[in-house]
Amino acid sequence: MPAAAPLALEATALAKRYAGTTALGDVDLRVTTGSVHGLLGPNGAGKTTLLRLIFGLAHPDAGTMTLFGRPVTAGRTDPQLGGFVEAPQFYPHLSGRRNLEMLSAYDHRSDPAHLETLLEQVGLAQRAGDRVAGYSLGMRQRLGIAAALLRRPRLLVLDEPSNGLDPAGIRDLRTLTGELAADGLTILLSSHRMDEVEAVCDAVTILHRGAVAYAGTVDALRAQAPAPEYRLHTADDAAAVATARAHKAVTVEWYLTGGLLVRAQQSDLDGYVVNLGRDGIAVQALHRSTSALEQMFFRLTKADGQTRGAVDAQARQEAAVG
Amino acid sequence: MSTWTVYRWEMEKLAALLRVRLAAGACFVAPFGFAVALRLQDAVPADTLFGEWVHLSGFATPMVLLVFTSQWALPLIACLVAGDIFAAEDRYGTWKTILTRAASRTSIFWGKSLAAMTYSVLMVALLALGGLSAGELLIGHQPLIGLSGTLIPPGQAAGLVLASWGVAVLPTLGFTAMGLLFSIATRNGPAGILTPTVIGLLMQLLALISGADLVRRVLLTTPYNAWFGFVRADRYYGPLLWGTVVSAGYVIGCLALGYLLMRRRDIDAG
Numbered sequence: 001m002p003a004a005a006p007l008a009l010e011a012t013a014l015a016k017r018y019a020g021t022t023a024l025g026d027v028d029l030r031v032t033t034g035s036v037h038g039l040l041g042p043n044g045a046g047k048t049t050l051l052r053l054i055f056g057l058a059h060p061d062a063g064t065m066t067l068f069g070r071p072v073t074a075g076r077t078d079p080q081l082g083g084f085v086e087a088p089q090f091y092p093h094l095s096g097r098r099n100l101e102m103l104s105a106y107d108h109r110s111d112p113a114h115l116e117t118l119l120e121q122v123g124l125a126q127r128a129g130d131r132v133a134g135y136s137l138g139m140r141q142r143l144g145i146a147a148a149l150l151r152r153p154r155l156l157v158l159d160e161p162s163n164g165l166d167p168a169g170i171r172d173l174r175t176l177t178g179e180l181a182a183d184g185l186t187i188l189l190s191s192h193r194m195d196e197v198e199a200v201c202d203a204v205t206i207l208h209r210g211a212v213a214y215a216g217t218v219d220a221l222r223a224q225a226p227a228p229e230y231r232l233h234t235a236d237d238a239a240a241v242a243t244a245r246a247h248k249a250v251t252v253e254w255y256l257t258g259g260l261l262v263r264a265q266q267s268d269l270d271g272y273v274v275n276l277g278r279d280g281i282a283v284q285a286l287h288r289s290t291s292a293l294e295q296m297f298f299r300l301t302k303a304d305g306q307t308r309g310a311v312d313a314q315a316r317q318e319a320a321v322g
Numbered sequence: 323m324s325t326w327t328v329y330r331w332e333m334e335k336l337a338a339l340l341r342v343r344l345a346a347g348a349c350f351v352a353p354f355g356f357a358v359a360l361r362l363q364d365a366v367p368a369d370t371l372f373g374e375w376v377h378l379s380g381f382a383t384p385m386v387l388l389v390f391t392s393q394w395a396l397p398l399i400a401c402l403v404a405g406d407i408f409a410a411e412d413r414y415g416t417w418k419t420i421l422t423r424a425a426s427r428t429s430i431f432w433g434k435s436l437a438a439m440t441y442s443v444l445m446v447a448l449l450a451l452g453g454l455s456a457g458e459l460l461i462g463h464q465p466l467i468g469l470s471g472t473l474i475p476p477g478q479a480a481g482l483v484l485a486s487w488g489v490a491v492l493p494t495l496g497f498t499a500m501g502l503l504f505s506i507a508t509r510n511g512p513a514g515i516l517t518p519t520v521i522g523l524l525m526q527l528l529a530l531i532s533g534a535d536l537v538r539r540v541l542l543t544t545p546y547n548a549w550f551g552f553v554r555a556d557r558y559y560g561p562l563l564w565g566t567v568v569s570a571g572y573v574i575g576c577l578a579l580g581y582l583l584m585r586r587r588d589i590d591a592g
Contacts, residue, residue: 018590049590052418052588052589052590055418055421055422056421056422057417057418057421057422057588057589057590058588058589058590059586059588075427075585076426076427077421077422077423077424079424081422082422083422084418084419084422085418085422086415086418087415088419089414089415089416089418089419090414090416090419091335091414091416092414093335093338093339094335094338102331102334103419103420103423105327105330105331106327106328106331106420106423106424106425107423107424107425108324108327108424108425147419151423151424
């Protein structure tokens with residue numbers, strides 16, 4: 001029997017209440033060393049509270065935490081931990097470089113060469129001398145990543161790191177995350193973007209109303225998931241619905257705003273599309289609206305229409321960009 | 323080591339703030355405006371200590387300035403930085419930025435507190451030097467008439483002026499500590515700045531109530547008058563000693579409470 005992978009972070013039965021409201025109740029989190037672990041959950045699920053407890057910014061009401069085997073002390077951030085909670089914030093009247101120099105000094109470190117390398121790595125070297133007040137949201141996000149890496153952490157915690165980044169920035173961030181993970185850094189990535197988690201994470205913990213709704217590998221979650229959803233526009237949607245009757249593994253519905261909603265696994269979808277062509281029905285547009293992981297996420301968190309709508313809107317926006 | 327690091331960076335952050343630079347400039351320049359105004363008017367503020375001598379000795383100018391500023395200006399100047407130095411982290415949302423580094427909450431608390439205290443001492447020093455320079459340049463280097471009516475030679479008068487302003491540092495540090503406390507407790511800059519100033523004004527009013535000697539002795543505004551005892555021929559130092567005790571009491575009390583609040587606080591925002 002193989003030995004269990006060592007844990008970078010182990011939280012057991014964590015609980016936190018704010019003014020009579022349970023933000024977290026009895027939450028367990030296990031992040032394996034060297035993994036990229038996703039933390040998912042709808043707004044108010046308790047992700048940020050959990051991250052604040054991990055950083056020692058808030059005091060838990062119950063539960064224990066260890067980081068690489070060492071107990072986490074409330075009120076103090078473990079030196080092996082780096083990252084940010086919510087949007088990274090800096091002193092607006094100081095330059096980006098001066099902010100990093102200050103944080104470096106607060107970490108009792110002085111490595112100007114490493115600092116400059118990080119500024120290059122996140123694409124801020126040219127603007128590092130400018131005051132942070134003039135930075136865009138995306139630039140602050142990049143500076144936040146540089147600040148997180150400044151202390152050479154063993155566990156990097158990133159909270160919605162792609163917020164404010166343009167598509168090129170998101171691509172660069174994913175590349176950087178992949179490189180860091182390849183170098184052996186353990187990463188805990190909190191995100192509301194299923195595609196981000198699906199693309200970079202090995203394992204995922206899904207929170208819902210302050211409790212763990214799922215914890216395990218992304219592959220295992222995907223295996224449990226229902227078929228992904230696609231939006232389909234054809235030259236003759238009625239005929240396309242009729243064609244679908246021959247495909248038992250394909251479900252087709254009329255979509256409220258026009259076109260069709262198709263639920264199918266990739267191989268079944270391929271067969272259906274081939275048949276559409278064979279029947280002379282031109283496919284005008286086909287794109288995925290929700291992935292298998294998103295479907296599973298909605299099922300686990302029983303998302304309301306608003307959240308679902310927001311994710312659909314995001315998927316549409318990405319399809320338009322793509 | 324860590325406290326020193328935080329202190330150094332807090333001083334740099336303060337120096338980069340426009341309002342701090344303006345306050346420092348105003349503390350040195352305003353006494354010149356005050357001296358010019360006194361010189362241009364025929365009447366003198368005779369109901370103020372040393373007020374009747376402002377046209378006769380340049381050393382009277384910083385003393386009158388001391389009496390005026392200790393009414394409310396010194397508490398306000400002290401709290402301009404102290405009342406905002408912790409609340410600014412809430413405003414910028416930077417608590418989580420600095421508290422996720424190796425520097426402890428204790429280091430950050432003491433580094434910031436020391437920076438605010440340094441600023442307060444510097445502002446009092448600038449006011450004193452500004453007042454002394456303005457009096458010397460615009461009125462002259464004549465001997466000062468002390469509170470007991472005796473003439474104090476210029477060299478000794480300059481020393482007494484600086485010593486009197488030095489005494490004002492003690493309650494100013496008390497108000498600084500109060501500003502720090504309200505900055506932590508309210509997490510709001512304007513509240514941290516104005517609350518101690520209003521408390522200072524209420525203390526001034528309370529001191530006017532007759533028969534309230536015991537209360538007057540423990541008010542933080544009373545030590546601003548502790549210099550009365552040594553600008554005279556028959557010197558006494560009782561008020562200075564008691565003023566030191568009262569000021570230290572406020573400093574220790576406010577800092578202890580502020581420290582506890584900061585240690586126990588959950589950074590759930592900012």
